[in-house]
Every structure is written in structure tokens, then in C-alpha cells.
Amino acid sequence: xxxxxxxxxxxxxxPSWREGPARDAIIAFVGAVxxxxxxxxxxxxxxxxxxxxxGTLWSEQPVYFQxxxxxxxxxxxxxxxxxxxxxxxxxxxISGDMEGxxxxxxxGLMKIVAASHTGVTADEFAAAARTWLxxxxxxxxxKPYTEMVYQPMLELLDYLRANEFSVFxxxxxxxxxxxxxxxxxxxxxxxxVVGSTLEAHFELRDGIPVIVRDAKVSLIDDKAGxxxxxxxxxGRRPIFAAGNSDGDLQMLQYTTIPRSxxxxxxxxxxxxxxxxxxxxxxxDRQSAIGKLDQALDEAPRRGWLVVDMKKDWRTVYPGA
Amino acid sequence: xxxxxxxxxxxxxxPSWREGPARDAIIAFVGAVxxxxxxxxxxxxxxxxxxxxxGTLWSEQPVYFQxxxxxxxxxxxxxxxxxxxxxxxxxxxISGDMEGxxxxxxxGLMKIVAASHTGVTADEFAAAARTWLxxxxxxxxxKPYTEMVYQPMLELLDYLRANEFSVFxxxxxxxxxxxxxxxxxxxxxxxxVVGSTLEAHFELRDGIPVIVRDAKVSLIDDKAGxxxxxxxxxGRRPIFAAGNSDGDLQMLQYTTIPRSxxxxxxxxxxxxxxxxxxxxxxxDRQSAIGKLDQALDEAPRRGWLVVDMKKDWRTVYPGA
Ligand SMILES: [Ca+2]
Ligand SMILES: [Ca+2]
Numbered sequence: 001x002x003x004x005x006x007x008x009x010x011x012x013x014x015p016s017w018r019e020g021p022a023r024d025a026i027i028a029f030v031g032a033v034x035x036x037x038x039x040x041x042x043x044x045x046x047x048x049x050x051x052x053x054x055g056t057l058w059s060e061q062p063v064y065f066q067x068x069x070x071x072x073x074x075x076x077x078x079x080x081x082x083x084x085x086x087x088x089x090x091x092x093x094i095s096g097d098m099e100g101x102x103x104x105x106x107x108g109l110m111k112i113v114a115a116s117h118t119g120v121t122a123d124e125f126a127a128a129a130r131t132w133l134x135x136x137x138x139x140x141x142x143k144p145y146t147e148m149v150y151q152p153m154l155e156l157l158d159y160l161r162a163n164e165f166s167v168f169x170x171x172x173x174x175x176x177x178x179x180x181x182x183x184x185x186x187x188x189x190x191x192x193v194v195g196s197t198l199e200a201h202f203e204l205r206d207g208i209p210v211i212v213r214d215a216k217v218s219l220i221d222d223k224a225g226x227x228x229x230x231x232x233x234x235g236r237r238p239i240f241a242a243g244n245s246d247g248d249l250q251m252l253q254y255t256t257i258p259r260s261x262x263x264x265x266x267x268x269x270x271x272x273x274x275x276x277x278x279x280x281x282x283x284d285r286q287s288a289i290g291k292l293d294q295a296l297d298e299a300p301r302r303g304w305l306v307v308d309m310k311k312d313w314r315t316v317y318p319g320a
Numbered sequence: 321x322x323x324x325x326x327x328x329x330x331x332x333x334x335p336s337w338r339e340g341p342a343r344d345a346i347i348a349f350v351g352a353v354x355x356x357x358x359x360x361x362x363x364x365x366x367x368x369x370x371x372x373x374x375g376t377l378w379s380e381q382p383v384y385f386q387x388x389x390x391x392x393x394x395x396x397x398x399x400x401x402x403x404x405x406x407x408x409x410x411x412x413x414i415s416g417d418m419e420g421x422x423x424x425x426x427x428g429l430m431k432i433v434a435a436s437h438t439g440v441t442a443d444e445f446a447a448a449a450r451t452w453l454x455x456x457x458x459x460x461x462x463k464p465y466t467e468m469v470y471q472p473m474l475e476l477l478d479y480l481r482a483n484e485f486s487v488f489x490x491x492x493x494x495x496x497x498x499x500x501x502x503x504x505x506x507x508x509x510x511x512x513v514v515g516s517t518l519e520a521h522f523e524l525r526d527g528i529p530v531i532v533r534d535a536k537v538s539l540i541d542d543k544a545g546x547x548x549x550x551x552x553x554x555g556r557r558p559i560f561a562a563g564n565s566d567g568d569l570q571m572l573q574y575t576t577i578p579r580s581x582x583x584x585x586x587x588x589x590x591x592x593x594x595x596x597x598x599x600x601x602x603x604d605r606q607s608a609i610g611k612l613d614q615a616l617d618e619a620p621r622r623g624w625l626v627v628d629m630k631k632d633w634r635t636v637y638p639g640a
Pocket of ligand 2: 374
């Protein structure tokens, strides 16, 4: 696979990307860091690439898909928690008030996640997420959520791996939710998933070892939490990072800003901009979900590639 | 390398292990999980092996080597912290009272680590650890610490990797200290190191992105913390775990105890028992460092291999 990809003609690479400056920039970067003997060469072990998930690898409208999963569980648990009727974000969750939920931001999301996903073992949680992903359909497209991934980004993951990059997901979403489908859908192994994390503890339950999920947040892997998640899990600074919102600003900074004037290593920042109301969604500076404002302003100065979904992508979803 | 190892004659494998039941058990397990078509076969992606570090991959007497590094830093910082003179564990640290330090256990160690390693960036810390490891010598052997690794265990790491295992370190020691030498000494990449972890935060310092280490513990990756560390970082249950003390008890349980009567997957637990006062150290049930008591009692019932350093290992340190 490695050899075949390396010698593939340029036109065979990233086929769902339209020819143009975005595709050219990616190919030029990969060419530079893999060119042995060049000043720009980066050894394979240091070719770390990190990808945000929601809005970067799959859709995130009308709200984060994990939130829809959490809401289904909250509604099922509500009869046991009468106090939720008058407390946000549960009140909005039970009534299906998406605007109320959006107003709570990532903190609100984490409260929903903590309340709906704790007291269960890791295995029970994974089984519930797997069942939900298999059975549920997106309210607008009718597709399974795992088919609302971006074909051009799947090709980019493969292209980087074919060039000996280690590809990680670094997401504000829950690490254990992501791990349920990341390997099958993205080819990203559980140990290469970084995400928001709950505290947990180990116990022998009737003699069987289990991990139990606790109602306390260990890491919110969003904004300034992303470089911390990368540092903890990966322990190396990436040379490539891709995101779609201000939640990725610090990851993009951490990845791309040189550490000194002597630091001339090539680095790549990529922002997926949602410009395609017809094939997907169009939103940026004003959106409660996936707000892209500060990072968009900073992109030209940092040299980050802003991908225009409508112009740069031949297709959006696989098989479309 | 893979092919060559697979077809190697049995006698070429693990050459620093004496022939006998310990070496035979390891080889039989690896043969079973790699035998395609057999009930015992485990796909490569699920061949996760986790190794404790202190006392399992390198020596830990008279005290954990990372503690010696921390003590050197505490002494240098002591003039700025007059209150340390009357507060444990700092009092013992400054006076070099090893017994006092041992009495403080892992909690005391973490206090020392937090106090001596915070307020610096991740890069500054790594540089300090690298310098110390290069310059320091063990008080009894006079060797660099990175040469006090166990040759038979290095061979075991290589043997497992040659058989498509993913090898992780899961240590009570600090993750960032380990990462400084794990790749060079053990061939274990930073992202495959799990260890005790401090909180940290991201900032732009004079425009340069840095991770700053905070004086708060995020995870003590010891005892019941080890399965939690494995769950967070790896997201898969290991099929092979190696340790040397009661700090590894829960990791061994998590790795080897079947989840149900239908769970017949082969699993391997290994305990390095320090029986060699001449070539290394002899200690177990009574030791403040590396106490091996409950796990030793549980080993026969769980089927864990207890490796007798004196009997089972031809050599202890490389080049000896
Ligand atoms: Ca996003
Ligand atoms: Ca140990």
C-alpha cells in the first residue's frame, strides 16, 4: 500500500478534492515532509496529524450527533430525576429545545453527557452507543450518522497514512463515544482517539473487572484543552492539524506556530469551512454549533488553508 | 523483521532467558495468539501488551530513579521555600532521609514531583530530565540509569513487537519523565507511554505556544489507577500485562480475568520477582519500594507467571 501510494500519479490522489490551490497545498506539504534529504523532511515517527471530528470529519448540524444520543438517554432517565424538569440543561433536553441546549455550549453538553452516561461500565456504555449508532437516523438527511462523514476527509486520512503519518482524532466529543466507530469508519484505532474524558474507576464487580464511568469531568478536550489532550495522549507536537471552528484555534496554534526563529519545520493548519448549504450546511461566525470566527480571522496570518466545501470538494458524503 | 522473527528457531528467541518453564510459557502464549485459524488466535490490532516500568523494565532500588531526579531539583529550589524544612515529604527530601520518603509512598512521591516540576513548560521539563539522565549515575552501581534496564525484558518487548503486539508502558512514574527515554531505551513511542499525570494548561507565551505543567495531579497511574490509565489512553483491554508489585495487581486482574464464562481468549499475566541480591536486588513482601505481597498470593490462582530473576534470567543488565 505504501509503495503503491507513493508512486501513484498526482491525479489519483484525493479524487474527491477538486483540482485547485487547496488540493495542491496539501499535496505539496506531504511531498515536502516525505522528501528524503530535503531540509523539509520529517521522519515518519514525527509525522503526527490531528483531526477534529465534529464538523471536520462528519457533520454536526443541527446539533452534535453525540448530543442527540445523550438526549435519547436523558429522556429515558427523566422519570427517575424529577428535578431535571426545572434545571438546565436538562429542562431543554427533555423538551427538545435545541436553542436552549445550544446556549449552554460545551459545558452544558458535558453536563448532559455526565448525567446520562455515568453509573454504567465502559462496556455497557460502548454497547449502548453502538446500538444507538446502528439504529438512529439523522433528522434531516435520514442517513445513519456514520454515513455523514466527509469523503474528501476520509481520502485525506488515507493519503496521510499512506505517507507514514500517524493520524489522531482530537475532539471535543467524548472519547468513548468516538472510539465506538472511529476504527471502522475512519480507520483510527482507539489509542489514537483523544477526546473529552470523564473520571472513571476500576472495580471487581462480582469478580469481573470493570471500569465504571464517574460523574466528573477529567478533560474538556476543546479550545485550550486540545493542546493539553495532545500533550497527554500523544506527547509529540503534530505537524498537521485540521479543524473547523474556534474550538480548534489553540490546536492550530500549537501545531503551526514556530517555537523560535530557528524552527523552520514545515507545518500545516487546515480549516474546513462550511459553505455548502445545498450539499451540507453553511455556517460560520454566527453559529452556536461550530462557530468559526477568531480562527478564520487568524488563518491568513498563520498561513492556514481554509477549505471551501462548496468549491473545493467534488463530493461531500460517500457514495453521493 | 516480522518475517525473520516468525521463522526464527525457538532457541534464538529470548536469548537472555534461561531455558525452562518461564520462557516456555511466554513462547507458548505468543504462539497461541498468533496461530491463524486457531481458537486462541487474536488479531494483531487487539494484541495489546502493557508493561510496568519501575522494577519491571528497569531497577527501582534504593528508591525510584525519578525520585532521585526530583530530589535534586527540590534541593536546588529549597532556598525559595523555607516552609519545606518542616513539612513532609520535603523535609525528608532536603535531608536525604530515604526512609522518611519511602514512608510517604506514592502520594509523597507525587507531592515531590508536583512541587519540583511545576511552573515550567513541557519542553523545559523534558530538557531538564534529559540532562539529568545523561549526567547522573546510580549511587550503588555507578551506571547511567538508562543502562539499568533488564536485558531479558528488552528482548521480550522486541519479541512481542515482532509478533505484531502493540507494546505500552503503564507506570506509576510520571508520563513525561518516561517519555524522555522510553523511545530510545525501550523502543516505546511517546504515545505508547501511560503514566502518572499532572494537570497542565496551554498558553501563548510571547507568541510561542507552550504547555505549562500545573501543581495538581490528574491521574496517579498506580494500583486501581492503572486500568483507568489503560482505558483512557489505549481504550482496549490488554491481553498481556507485566508488573512486579502490588501496584500492578489491578492491571493484572483487568488484563487476565475473563469477563464471562464465554470469554476464553488467552491472556497472560507476568510478575518479575526480585530474587537476585547478587546481580540486582532481592525484595518482595516487606519492601517499601516495589512491595510484592497480595499479587504474589494471587498469582497461582490467576495463572500469572512469576519470573524468578535469579533462576530465569541468564543476564540482568545489557552487556553484563
Ligand atoms: Ca469541530
Ligand atoms: Ca513497579
